[in-house]
Amino acid sequence: MTLRFAIFGTGFWSRFQLAAWRELDVAECVAFYNRTRSKAEALAREFGVPAVYDDPEELLRHEELDFMDIITHVDLHSDLVHLAARHKIPVICQKPMAPDLETARQMVQVCQEADIPFMVHENWRYQYPIQQVKKALQEGKVGRPFRGHIVFANSAPVFENHPYLKELEEFIVADIGSHVLDTARFLFGEAQTLYCQTRQVTPGIRGEDVATVMMEMGDGITVTCSLSYASRVEHDRWNETYMMIECDNGSVELGPDYWVRVTTAQGTLATRCVPPNYDWIDHDYYVVQSSIVPCNADLLRALQTGQPAPTSGEDNFETMRLVFAAYDSARSGQVIAL
Helix, strand or coil, X not given: CCEEEEEECCCCCHHHHHHHHHHHCCEEEEEEECCCHHHHHHHHHHHCCCEEECCHHHHHHHCCCCEEEECCCHHHHHHHHHHHHHCCCCEEEECCCCCCHHHHHHHHXXXXXXXXXXXXXCCHHHCHHHHHHHHHHHHCCCCCEEEEEEEEECCCCHHHHCHHHHHCCCCHHHHHHHHHHHHHHHHHCCEEEEEEEEECCCCCCCCCCEEEEEEEEHHHCEEEEEEECCCXXXXXXXXXXXXXXXXXXXXXXXXXXXXXXXXXXXXXXXXXXXXXXXCXXXXXXXXXXXXHHHHHHHHHHHHHHCCCCXXXXXXXXXXXXXXXXXXXXXXXXXXXXX
């Protein structure tokens, strides 16, 4: 059965989200909402979407939907999720879920009370190389992890491409940190403690563009997440995430150009784990945008079966706890117990 949905927000990411839905062939976008109607109309013409609205209530009065897909700025997420709950419509929301932890808590609660699925489009953990790292850990040849280092550090000109980012008082932890901290949870489970330091390196910005987060995860695994948009390094690859995971019988490394190296006493097996390609991808965002398809597939499976999605609202709330605990730690200089 084909599921009918509407996209709320027609900015940069919406075209890629819609293209990824179309790869699955069992979800049909029947309407767009955007506050600036002309932007929605232009995208609707391009993709052949039949209806456009600049009032979300009006959209829901006129369209029969199986779910809503929210791709707006974070400050609009809560209002639209509450709207979905009032209309008893399952809802998918972009990351970060909310601008603060209490708002995130209320979003999860209102959907629970309405008895509707609430899912967050957290696609980073679905990147093909990261999935292969998870598989290598699960196979058990390297043994039990005791330390992990996850690095997203590059010199991408994000403030030139998106000038509004200069004005954010909370930047890299909320933006990229929500992805990387979620990936840490995906690989290692829940954090017990967290310590964070942040830095503002780029002149003329309000928020932090460098952060280092150290966590003690379940089973005593130490995990460090290094985030930076101010690092010019040899392997400067925009959108690639690097990892080194040490285990009691070996290690797993994710390096530049999607190489995954599994090392044991028998030697190193290196495999280049190239993400799937699609003709709609912007190759500046290759590894990230290719991960939208498997993420959407899991969200769709949850909608069809009634089973919780891996990135349900309840699950993503735990990622939000880490994001805001990181800011609390950076402000206080203290280790946060979770």
